[in-house]
Each structure stands twice: as structure tokens, then as C-alpha cells.
Amino acid sequence: MSLAELHDGQTALLEGYEPGLPAPWRRRFEDLGLLPDTPVRRVRRAPLGDPIAFEVRGTFFCLRRAQARLVRVRLGRRAPGRSSQSPARGCRGA
């Protein structure tokens, strides 16, 4: 499903991006920490329906519905015990 289909307060995990999303946008999201399996929560939409406010890793940002449709997610909860981290897999050295 896409990010645009979430309800207020619902959390989902990022799966990937549709090809239609321009590369700079994808990189911006990754810089914000929206990576595969990162939880993203829909906060609410604006009174007139657009744009929609989301939260990822404690950062709040807004997207128009048209762009939110290009972000693929799957429903799922956060990993227990961690409030805003993605499940880290290996790679702890700097």
C-alpha cells in the first residue's frame, strides 16, 4: 500500500519508493532517515485534505497526497523496546 492510504495515527514500515518519485526526493527521504523497515506514522491531514503530516524518527514533515502515493509501505508495528529506531542490522563500526 502507499503512504497516502494510511489513516490518522497509523504507523507503517517503509518498503520502497515507486519509480515515479524523482531521485532527489528519494535521497531527501533517506537523509531524513526514512529507510527500509523504518516506521513512519501519519499524524493528520490538513483541514482541506492536503497536504498530509507524517512523522519519522521524531521528525515531522508534510507531503502532498500525490507524492505520498509514490511511497510504498506495509503495515506493521515498531520493533518492541525501541521507540524511533530502525532495527539495526550489523554495521556498527565507523
Added chain:
Amino acid sequence: MTPAAAERELGLLALVGTPNSGKTTLFNALTGLRQKVANYPGVTVEKKEGRLAFGDRPPRVVDLPGLYGLEAHTPEEIVAEDVLRGRGRFGERPSALLVVLDGSALERSMALLRSVLDLGLPTAAVLTMADEIKARGGRLDIEALSRELGVRVVPVVGHKGIGLEEARALAAGWRTWPLPALTKGPLGPAERYAWAGGIVERALGAALREDSRSQRIDRWVLHPVAGPALFLALMTVFFQSIFTWAKPAMDGLTRLTDALGGAVERALPPGLAASLLKDGVLHGAGAVLAFLPQILILFFMLLLLEDIGYLARAAFLMDRIMGWAGLQGRCFVALLSSYACAVPGILSTRGIPSPEDRLATMLVAPLMTCSARLPVYALLIGAFVPDRAVLGPLRAPGLALLSLYLLGSFSAFGAAWLLRRTLLTGDITPFYIELPPYRFPTLGNIAVAMLDRARIFVRRAGTVILGVSVFTWVLLNVPRLAPASGDAAPPAAARADRQMRYSLAGRVGAALEPVFRPLGFDWRINVALLGSLVAREVAVSTLGQIYGATAEGGWDLRQALRDGRDPETGRPLMPLPAALALLAFFVYALQCVSTLAVLRRETNGWRWPAFAFSAMLACGWVAGALTHWAAAALLR
């Protein structure tokens, strides 16, 4: 050692951080008021540089534009990346990097830090919003954090002034900062975030809770009903300040100018010198300085709303409505600033990513009713609109003023819509805006910004407007009529009027009469109009010179406009339809050299300023002609 080499010895420190990370507060704290703002060469990106206010060999400090990562997309990010990588297009490479870690978004800041460490320059960090960490359940172990990150870290709480002296000391010792010791090369985003996450866990205890305070506030601010209600309430306060609060200050300054004018009249013998000083200088500059208080109040409110984080929410709420005109939410903030003055409004369009959106916003910003129109509106409404109650508490003059504001705003909206459909078509750009956490305002930042604004404004009053006022005065008084003699000498008022008609300005005004006859303007109004093309405020002082000269006895410009009669024909000097047409003209015409100058700078050419000037002048003419026709027909 040459000065340039000495300067290089002292070093250049660059502040690097994500947007909204408290970088500005830190920059202000590091440099005090020793900073200067310019543009990077060839682009419309602001360059903020200053000198460290600490130590006896202070380095220069540059505040780079905010970055999320080292791959740049926007013009600001391109400049920042260029400087950091030392490509040399926008200035020299820094000697050392001071990274701002945002305590309210640590992982993100640390992910950026990891990329910055790859650059191989001496690096240190300042942890801003350090109080947020404890507030969210973490423990602030600075030594552990330093150790894990591999850089020195100084915690600060900007708005409380905590840690700023230590930050300055840290910056002064940049030569002792270690080079990054990395075991791996550049990491991708996932790896950087994993690195950051591990460090947060180890150095700060359990992972931090979310910022519940901002979320609780947003439950109301972004609520479908309460949100717009709050927004409208804030807008009402904003505009009420224009109408009400600044008035006592404005009146006070006007009284002062009049008193000074009276003193000049008493001190100097009547004649050209006294007239120049009183009419040209005092009334000209005074008309402008009188509403400095109002501009300051408006800017204070805007800066305050921005500092606490509300303007991003306003952009979020207004995005859909802006979309109807082909614009986006950020444009709303730029247009709101234009109610104070179009110049900073136009400058604030720099954050708008779409070039078409940005240009459209810049071109319609002058249609928003800026403060400079207010004295003209107040004068004409005060002269011609009777102070009668219209709908309960609403009075006619207030309603008239409100209609003018609404006319300007809706016209701006309509013009943007038209532009986006015709000249400036382009894809509807994606909209993205970050909603920063709500923060206590840092009044120091606001004060610095307001001082800057005030300085620019007073400088403009002192040069452009004073210059035009004096120049207009000269044109109105030269050449001199031969003094009439004998019993047939006309009264003083008639003589003064005839002198002005005879002067250079009067002749130009008369020559323009065919052009403006459909608006009901005569040579007198034309002269005022010409002067006001440079700056709207000039209109008031010019009208004062022209109409004041023909009044008798106790002089009130409003009364002079209303009751003044042509000495020869006995007809009203400013008939009501002409006054209304003049108001309509002022709603649309672009009468501000500062606006033209900033448009030229921001669009890198004269094409768009020329277009804006001609289009708005034409609209003003049409609006004035229509108004005159309608008013004359209705009043017959």
C-alpha cells in the same frame, strides 16, 4: 605578512547543520553583532559571515546554509556542499568545521556529522537544544558522546544562553581539534543511521522518547476546526496591529514633524529656505519615519511566529488554498511578509524550490498592501469617507480600508493564478515542508533581525525618499513666477497655486493631463503621482505641498483635499471620483524603487521588474479609470 595571508592564518570556521537546528542562534552567539550578510557570487543564496567574538586571534565564522546530507539539490545546498568540498566556486574551503547537533533530532544530526567527518577536516560539534535530551528521558553524558563520535562536543541551550561562552572558547581553539579518525569510508544513509542509533543508545541511555509537547500543541494547531480558527485569530491580530496599535506612534511622530515644521517657520524668515526645510525635508522624511513603528511591529510578529515554529504550520494549513492559485504553502509566508514590505517578502521566496512558483510569488508580492500605501489610504479615506457607522460597530472608514486591503490581496491571488496559467506554466511541484518542534523564541535573534530591518528602512528614508522629496520640492518651485504687484494682486493661496502650475513639475503634470483625464486627475494629482512612482510615501508629502499651499488659515491636509477649491474656477480641487480613482490606482501600481531593485537582483535581469512595473501601472490606470467612471455615474 600580507593582510590576506594574515587573514588565512586566523582561519575560517564553517557552521554545518540541518535546517532548524539552532544554527542561527549559535552563529549570533559566536559572532555577537560582528556579522555581515551578502550574497554568494552569482546566486541568490545568502552568505552570513562574521568574526568570532572571543580570543585575541579570532577566526572568521561562516554560517553555511542548512543541509540534510552532502548530496545537494537546492541552490542553498549546492553552495554549502561546494564550500565544504573546497571546489572554490563560492569561496575558500574552511579550515575547520563546527557541526551543529540538534538535540531534538539527534540521529539525523549525527548522520549528517558522519558524512561531514568524511571530508577530513578538523571537526568539533555543538549540541543545541541540549535540554531536550533530558526532557525526553535521556542522560546527557557529554564525555561518552564525545568519545563515541570522535569529536569534542559542547552542549548549549540557545534560548537560555547556557553554554554559549564555552562554545565560543571551543571555536577559538579550532587549531587543537583532531582530524577525524575513521575506520571506514563514506557510509550510505542506512549505515549512517545505524551508526548514529548505536551511539545514541550507548552514550545517552535508552532511545529518546518523542517530543510529546510539540505533538500535544499540534493536536490543536493542526486540528481541522481549531487549527483554522487559531490561524484566523492570529491573522486578525496581525492586521489589527496595522490598523490600531501603530497609530499612536504614527500620530506622535507626525505631531513631532509638524511641531518641527512650525519651529522652522518661526526661526527662519519666510522664503525658499524655510519652505525647503519644512516641506521638502521634514514632511518628506517624516512621512516615512512615521510608520517605522508599524513596520517593526509587523516584523516582530512575523519573526516571533517563525521562531516558535508556527509559520511552517501556517504553510501546511494554507497549502491547498495556495494551490488554487498555482502556488504552494511556503508562498503564503512570503506574501504575508509583504504586508509589511514587499522587499523582505520577495527575499523570503528564496526557500521556494519551484522556479515558477518563486517567480510568480515575487511578481505578485507588490500587490499585497504594503505599509507604504497606508499613509496614502489613511489620508484619502480620512478626507473623503465620512466617519459613520455602517453595520453595527463597523464604521465606514474602517470598512473602506479593509476593502482596499482585500482588493490588493485578491488581486495578488488572481494575478498569481493568471501567471501560472499563462507565462509561468510548469509542473505543479511536489510540496515538502518540515514541521520543526515548537521552541521558545530567542528574543536576541529577533532583536538582531529587527535592528537590521530598521537600519535598511531608515537608510532608505534618508536617501531615496528624502532625495525625491527635495527634488520634487525643487521642481515645484522653479522657475519662479514674477511677483504680481498692485491692487490686482491675487490672494496668497491663489498665487501659490499659480506658482506651482508655472513650475517645472506643474508643466509636466499638465502635459500628462490627457493621459490621466479618464481617471479624473488634474495636473496637481499628476505631480503627486509622478513623485510617488519612486516611493509611495512621497505622495503624502507632495500632496501636502500642493494642496497645503492653497489652503487658508488653520491647515489640515485632509480638510484641504476635501474643501480646496480652484482659485480661478471655484471647482473642487479633488473631486470625490478622482480621490477614489487615486485610491484604486495606488492599489495596483508598482511604486517603489526598492522593490524594482530587489526584483532585478533576484531575477538577475531587468526583464521581470520592467514587466511588473508596466503591467501594474496599466492595471492601476484601468482600475482608476473604471473607478472614476463608476463613481461619477453613481454620484450624478
